[in-house]
Amino acid sequence: MELNAVTLLLALTNLVAGLALGVFLRKRLVEGNQKNIELQGRQIIENSISEAEQIKKEAILQAKEEAFQIKQEADRELKASRQELKDDQRRLNRKFDEIQREFQILEEKQASLKYREEQLETNEEDVAAKKQQLESLVDEQRYKLEKIAGIDREEAKVQLMQSIESEARMDCAKRLLRIENEMKMEADRKGKNILALAIARYAGDYVADKTVSMVPLPNEEMKGRIIGREGRNIRAIEAATGIDIIIDDTPEAVILSGFNPIRREVARLALEQLISDGRIHPARIEEVVQKVAEDLEVGIRESGEQATFDVGAHGMHVDLINLIGRLKYRTSYGQNILQHSLEVAFLCGVMAAELGLDVKKAKRAGLLHDIGKAVDHEVEGSHAIIGRDLAKKYGEADDIVYAIGAHHEDQPPKSVLDVLVQSADALSGARPGARKEMLQSYVKRLEDLENIANGFAGVDKSYAIQAGRDLRIIVDSQKVKDEEAALLSRDIAKAIEEQLTYPGQIRVTVIRETRAVEYAK
Incomplete structure (x- = not known):
């Protein structure tokens, strides 16, 4: 358009x-x-x-x-x-x-x-x-039914439950006995071979230390010089070392008393040097104590380095090495902890080699398992947990840290390494002569063992033998059947674990005897 x-x-x-x-x-x-x-x-x-x-x-x-x-x-x-x-x-x-x-x-x-x-x-x-x-x-x-039976419903229920429980316990005991018999033969054989081999291949030296040290004197006159005018020398020594000096009627000797073994060793070395030098006065005492303490720290570090060298634990933190050296002056039940740790390390290595595990890691865990005892008088808590925290702080591997914390079951074992450290620690502590304890506590432990066993129904007599390492229990054959003996031994062992503290392990043996008597006339 x-x-x-x-x-x-x-x-x-x-x-x-x-x-x-x-x-x-x-x-x-x-x-x-x-x-x-x-x-x-x-x-x-x-x-x-x-x-x-x-x-x-x-x-x-x-x-x-x-x-x-x-x-x-x-x-x-x-x-x-x-x-x-x-x-x-x-x-x-x-x-x-x-x-x-x-x-x-x-x-x-x-x-x-x-x-x-x-x-x-x-x-x-x-x-x-x-x-x-x-x-x-x-x-x-x-x-x-209640009228015919003569009992009410609740009583019948109780009787039925008791009957069922008795049958269940009987079946459980039979199955437990059968399973234990099947598993024990091979496990016992291998375990005994490994433990026997570990013990045979290692023999350790034991040092029995106490909370007191004795310093010999050349003559009785030296006691007066140690005391000093108005006691100034002995006060200076006690103030510088933190150790009590006991001068009594013991001829030509003084006693050093204290719970800290390192301070006691410093006091012993300083007093021996002062006696040898002859110059004993407060200024000289402070000088000698300071020098001896410095020398002892060097010796502690050298002892720790030597221990790590013997075990083959290289690359360890220097603070851990110093703590290992401090174990040289720490004892438990009269057993030197450094020697005990070295023995546990070697036993762990032997058993790890038999099981095809990492030998170096096992030795390292064994050496460090009691490291918490080096500072347990300064920190509250179990020495196993203290040692675990120290090892973690200074960069040790997680499995070694856990094995240290689990060697007294403060935490449940999770690996073979944890069980190895437990076994080696028990072997080292349970060896005859390895540890000492007071007569009163020893007798009390034996009485407690027998009292725990006697508290169970059906127990006739009980005997704690082999220094309390073996508990033999004789039961009444009319009250305890063969199948119930296994359950009774397990219940007694669990009660001992819960109520007593003891080194090593205790074997519980239940003996049931059946006699048939007939008279000839």
């Missing part, structure tokens, strides 16, 4: 231009051949009008064509839209039919559920009535 208007405008413009040109020519040729001019002007005007008419017709035809095409395109789009609407209507009709069918099904299900609920309520009422009838019958029968 815009193209037709432009074309028409162009034709009109040409027409106006032609008219103007005719007027111009007419004016120019007024003086010429007016007739020719008029003819030419008329011809030009006619040509312009004819051309304009032609252009106008072409524009109208083109506009009609475009209008027809637009109408056809609009008809096609309208037809497509109507078809799409028809398709949507058909889909909606189908969906509506499906929804109607589903709604009908739901109504049917709802009616069915309602019918079932009514039936269920009816059945529940029937069940409740029958349950009440059954309870009445049960009560009636229970009353008749």
Whole structure:
């Protein structure tokens, strides 16, 4: 449409231009051949009008064509839209039919559920009535049974539970005895071979230290010099060392008393040096004590280095090495802890080699297992837990740290290394002559063992033998059966573990004897 208007405008413009040109020519040729001019002007005007008419017709035809095409395109789009609407209507009709069918099904299900609920309520009422009838019958029968048996329900329940418990314990004891017999042969053989080999391949030296040290004197006059004027020398020694000096009627000797073994050793070495030098006065005492303490620290470090070298525990923290050296002056039940630690390390190494484990790691754990005893008088808690925290602080491996904390079962063992350290510690402490204890505590421990055993039903006599390492128990054959003997030994062993503290381990043996006696007349 815009193209037709432009074309028409162009034709009109040409027409106006032609008219103007005719007027111009007419004016120019007024003086010429007016007739020719008029003819030419008329011809030009006619040509312009004819051309304009032609252009106008072409524009109208083109506009009609475009209008027809637009109408056809609009008809096609309208037809497509109507078809799409028809398709949507058909889909909606189908969906509506499906929804109607589903709604009908739901109504049917709802009616069915309602019918079932009514039936269920009816059945529940029937069940409740029958349950009440059954309870009445049960009560009636229970009353008749109690009357016939002569005991009530609770007593019958107690007797039944006792009977079941007795049978269960009997079956448990039989199974336990069978399992133990099956497992003991191979385990005992291998365990005994490893322990015997470890003991045979290692022999340790034992040093018995106490809380007192004795210093010999060259003569009785030296006691007076040690005391000094108005006791100033002995007070200076006690103040510098923290150790009590006892001067009594013991000929040519003084006694040093103190619980700290390192301070006691410093006092002993300083006093020997002062006696040898002969110059005993407060200033000299402080000087000698300081020098001896420094020398002893060097000796402690050297002892720790030597111990780690003997075991092959390289790369250990220097503070741990110093703590190992301090164990040289620490004892437990009269056993030197450094010697004990070295022995445990070697025993762990021997057993680890037999089991195919890491020998170096086992030795390292054995050497460090009692490291907590180097500071247990300074820190509260079990020496196993103290040692575990020290080893963790100074960068030891996690499995070694755990083995140190578990060697007295302050925490449950989790690996073979934990059990190895426990076994080696028990071997070193339980060896005859390795440890000492006071007579009173020894006798008290034996009495406690026998009293614990005598407290169990069916025990006739009990004997603690082999320095309390073996507890023999004789039971009444009428009260304890063969199957119950295994349970009795286990219960007594558990009671000993819970109530007593003892080095090593204690074997509990239950003996049941059956005798048949007949007289010949």
